[in-house]
Amino acid sequence: MELRKFVYQWLLNEKILGEKTIEIVGTISLDKMDKKTKDRQMDTKDGHLSEGNKHLSEGDKHLSEGDKHLSEGNKHLSEGNRQESMKDRQLGGIDTQKEVRPQITALNKLVLGCKKCDLHTRRNKLVFGNGNPESSIVFIGEAPGREEDESGLPFVGSAGKQLTSMLKSVGIDRDAVYITNIIKCRPPGNRDPLPAEMNSCFEWLDKQLEIIAPKLICTLGKHSTFSLLGHVKPLEFHQTLSISKFRGKIYEYKGIKVVPTYHPAALLYHPEWKEATISDLTMVKKMLDRV
Ligand code: URA
Numbered sequence: 001m002e003l004r005k006f007v008y009q010w011l012l013n014e015k016i017l018g019e020k021t022i023e024i025v026g027t028i029s030l031d032k033m034d035k036k037t038k039d040r041q042m043d044t045k046d047g048h049l050s051e052g053n054k055h056l057s058e059g060d061k062h063l064s065e066g067d068k069h070l071s072e073g074n075k076h077l078s079e080g081n082r083q084e085s086m087k088d089r090q091l092g093g094i095d096t097q098k099e100v101r102p103q104i105t106a107l108n109k110l111v112l113g114c115k116k117c118d119l120h121t122r123r124n125k126l127v128f129g130n131g132n133p134e135s136s137i138v139f140i141g142e143a144p145g146r147e148e149d150e151s152g153l154p155f156v157g158s159a160g161k162q163l164t165s166m167l168k169s170v171g172i173d174r175d176a177v178y179i180t181n182i183i184k185c186r187p188p189g190n191r192d193p194l195p196a197e198m199n200s201c202f203e204w205l206d207k208q209l210e211i212i213a214p215k216l217i218c219t220l221g222k223h224s225t226f227s228l229l230g231h232v233k234p235l236e237f238h239q240t241l242s243i244s245k246f247r248g249k250i251y252e253y254k255g256i257k258v259v260p261t262y263h264p265a266a267l268l269y270h271p272e273w274k275e276a277t278i279s280d281l282t283m284v285k286k287m288l289d290r291v
Pocket of ligand 1: 141155156
């Protein structure tokens with residue numbers, strides 16, 4: 001059987017994909033799918049950068065030429081092995097052999113002093129992220145709103161209630177996962193984050209991901225999706241792209257699988273998107289059960 005069909009059939013058999021055709025953009029590291037233990041994803045900082053560049057030059061192939069996924073997939077398999085062999089290395093100041101929680105706390109303290117953009121001047125509280133930093137999954141939202149700015153916790157307002165109930169409906173316990181945002185300080189009046197703000201804050205998210213080393217990321221809404229995937233492959237005019245074209249498919253960021261879905265706040269205005277969101281989160285839950 002042609003390898004692509006075989007892989008697709010395997011994904012169906014393993015119930016990672018549903019019957020509907022899901023276009024897989026980016027590659028799936030098949031070697032990592034069956035891992036039961038949560039081995040930590042390692043690389044040096046420079047390694048990440050060169051991997052990023054590889055993705056940049058390979059990005060268009062992923063989008064346009066389905067068959068190339070196969071040979072790209074093999075590259076990723078050997079890349080996976082390389083990452084395994086670098087397991088014990090120290091990354092840009094983060095010793096991945098150390099406990100996750102103290103490292104996350106130390107990073108939180110560091111970010112408290114961040115003045116990389118003006119948002120820190122207006123915020124009440126930094127909203128760094130919360131939940132279980134030892135989780136295999138990280139949910140990434142956009143930016144804190146009023147309630148989050150007051151409490152210092154992500155997704156505690158109406159969007160947060162929506163998120164909690166959607167997670168619950170697919171069997172994911174909110175307290176068992178880690179939740180953060182692309183932007184750690186509230187943009188005034190809940191305006192959209194500016195590209196410059198997302199770029200300057202991205203370093204902190206990237207460090208969170210290095211420490212937590214999740215197997216899966218679920219991006220909530222277009223800002224987090226395009227900001228994260230924009231670091232893998234340039235997404236031109238990404239602000240104007242539609243999340244509906246990206247959701248429910250599997251991407252990769254530094255070897256971590258990424259599944260974008262709608263932002264829970266958007267569901268308050270577009271209840272017709274709930275069904276698709278539940279379908280995306282159901283897929284996320286299935287993938288989570290396998291790591
Ligand atoms: N919306 C977000 O994207 N993040 C929050 O923390 C709250 C609302």
